[in-house]
Amino acid sequence: MRLPPPQVAVLEAASASEPRTTDTLAEEIGEDEATVAGAAFALDEAGLVDVTDRTETSVSLTDEGRAYADEGLPEVRLYEAALGVGADEEPASMGEVIGASSLDGGLVDIALSNYARKGYGSVERGELRADRSADPDEDSEARTLAELVSDADAVDPVDLDADVLDQLERRQLVERHDRAVRAVRLTDDGVTALMEGVEPAETADRLTSSMLTSGAWRETEFAEYNVAADAPEIRAGRAHVLRQVADRVTDVLVGMGFQEMEGPHVDADFWINDCLFMPQDHPARTHWDRFALESPERIDDLPEDLVERVERAHHDGAGEYGDGYNAPWDEDFSRALALRGHTTSLSTRYLSGYQVGELEPPQRYFSVEKAYRNDSIDNTHLLEFFQIEGWVMAEELSVRDLMGTFTEFYEQFGITDLEFKPHYNPYTEPSFELFGTHPETGDLIEIGNSGIFRQEMLDPLGVDCDVMAWGLALERLAMLITGAEDIRDLHGTLVDLDFLRNAEVIY
């Protein structure tokens, strides 16, 4: 039989008649105890030895205990001093006895507190008596200390008086230590194996380059690892969970034929709102949630002819039967800069031809970019959020096309029961809020807003075919997918790194 060298050594050193502890074996064969224990367990597994565990208690003196063993217990020294001044005849003053005992500091208190307890005499009203019949040589505490100081290892605590030991431990003169002791005993199979002959095999902890170059690996036995044990933690670099969701959305949209848009975050109200046929006195435009800029205040240039057409649509509407708004129009307000409240400003820039030139149908465009709302922050609202914005331009588009497109999109995220609730937006008609069932909670939740762009919006932009569009907050989708309940966990400087480190990957 070939075994790794430590196992051979342990097997040979073990006895069939009496268990031997791993530390004695370790000393005998010159290995460390952990190696011996490992080898013993391997042999136990193979049935060649029995390993038994028991707890062994040892006792050792503390520094204080050692000092008393040398100089005598303070109460004994006090008693001897008391005898010296004749306190067994007449009560002696405490000062006199203490002076004679040469005890000082804390030892005086210790001596006094144990003196009467152990029957050496009494202490009353500053006077001390000694009991002549007491015998310091019979002091069990002192004797135990003396025994321990001579050779603690040779003393088995079982042989000591448990009460005395407890008392000494309370006095912090001794310490008890528990130790697991493993003992190894040869089994019959082990004896048989030894008789048949056991030889050491070459084993190695690690595969090395030299083993490979020399070919020594062929003769090598590799030590087995505990492959079930936890390894030290390492930290992986990783993309942000919200970014993973955004990438997933982008993949889906690109797969559906959408091109990505790009444009300014700080933009003129003209692109953000006027081009969307939003009247200038619309509550959303004067509302406090708009992020107006103080610096810079106005855009330099707007395409003049486009501004004129948009203004006309606001005043007169579009088409023969169109009406406009009875709302004020101020070009200065059109030029006012703000952080875009929705990324539909990108759509107006693209549809107008201003961003990438005139677009001919068919087209599909999207973006997954930031929009800004001057809102109060809570677990579902942030000042900044990623808006998924998409639109389709074609000669003819119906509500059914819109429903088909969004049904397809949401199905990619496991939302298969899309509901279209008729809605109102100033820039789309018909308009729909999109509702879907939360895959986990089963609640019906709003997951987007959509519609077919109005003629009053498209005419001034120079688009004479149909365009349908929709938007939703990426964070809402992300919360759906990740189950996050607080949007602030996902996004911003308040983030908890552990949340990001433990977030499940999205793909």
Added chain:
Amino acid sequence: MPTVEAHPDELRTLTGREDKDDDELRSDLFALGLEYEGETDDGAFELEFAPDRLDRLSVEGIARSLRYQYGEDRGVYVPRTNDPDWTIEVDPSVPSDRPYVTGAVARGVDLDDDALDSLIQLQEKLHATMGRRRVKGAIGIHDLTMLKGERLSEAAADGRTKSIRYVGVETDGDRFVPLDSERELTPGEVLEQHPTGREYADIVSAYERLPAIYDDIGLFSFPPVINGRRTEVSTDSRDLFVEMTGTDQRTIDEMLAIVCYALDARGATIEKVTVEYASGASGAHAGDSLVRPDLSTDEKRVTHEQIERTLGIDLTPEAVVDLLERSGLDGEPTDDAYDVMIPPYRVDVLHPQDLVDDVGRAYGFNELEPRYPDVGTVGGRHERSRLEGAVRNALVGLGFEETMNFHLIGRADNHDRMGVESGSEVVGGGEAATIAEPYSEEYEIVRTWALPSLMMVLEGNTHRSYPQNLAEIGLAAHLDDDENTGVAEWRTVAAVLARHDASYEDAKARLQALARTFGVELETPPTDHPTFLNGREAEVVIDGDSVGVIGEIHPEVLAEHDLELPVVAFEFRLDALR
């Protein structure tokens, strides 16, 4: 979105459908786009809806829509109106900022507590929406019996008329007792002392004179602020005078139409009022005599093709007419199109497409079969976004944990706490685009670099295990006169390495790896940057252009962020790796 309260008992009474239980009503209302949000203490539904159908701001208007939905009513309904008895005379003194007025009389109205509450609610909701918080239009409703206006007039055919006068007055003009007050106050005192006056004082603060309405007894209304107590409406009122003033005649006329329909539903007979603008009055109607309310219908032509095209289904002309009538409209088929008659409360209809929407709602949009459009296009990412993705992959490969931080930041976080002065020439030192009237010092500007955001994440995570190797690719911006918007925006790549033995070399090694990955030439000549430790800071020069900074964060900046271990960092423009 606006909300409106409607008691289910009232809806049952007004629709004549006592058989509808609360659940059915809730579901019928949802189908109209009125979402049940909860109930008031006395059991009224709180309903939220999109702000287009403002005629549904009253329980009467909601009931009307339900009656069409139930088929109890069909087609256009216009209340009958009696000839005018009263006149509103518009004086040249009326402030030019608020030149317009309109009005109507409602007689025999049945005002119980519920009806009065509904009227008050309609008034408030119209103020908040069409009235643009009373700036564009404000409503005053008065008990007609309290008005004294009878006097001789040469203009009237029978030699007598009843009139009230819309005039402009000085702040210390005539006193009157406003609602919710015991004392006589001048208009100026109302603005200073009366709670409602203080609330709306800003609307009239720039007016050259204050608007006021008089009858023969004196001032009884101070629009758009408050009415007088003398003409206050109560459940005992049977005849009402409704006046509205504003900055736009059409808007107040439309608001008036909605109010008249609601009063008609409460059994009132609407009586017209003549509005006589003096020739010297300001505004577009000087010298005109208007008869109000204008309950005339509008007409728009919508083609059959447009309906079928938008809904994506085939319909017979009979079906279209039926759907129009179920929407409270009338449709007359003519030449592959329909002349559609629109009642005056439908102020939301601006375009034939709005009628197509009505047809679709009546048909039931959720009855339509979705279909994927048969349109072929080629998809793709923007070049910038592809580059960003590639850099992110490289950073993740280098062991960075990506963060996504806000683009908005406080001035202190962006500049001061980093030791950087706004307007200095260093990376991050640009002048920031600034938000007007920010609510919080934490979000005042658009960040000029991303490193401060990463430092804040480190600051907030000192209880988490190290190393913390964080990166972000995100927006940064600063003022730039050469840009059309006045703001230069770019994507920036920022990274920090925080651990007990972080050194300059650790940052440089990773930056080198990035440069090599993207095939660009990297140089790091020494520089001065106040965020970094002297002698351990360098310019990031890529292909000869200075694009960023790298170094060990200055201990002062670390201490400012409560960090007790070294941090090394770099930041540079994303487009440098193109």
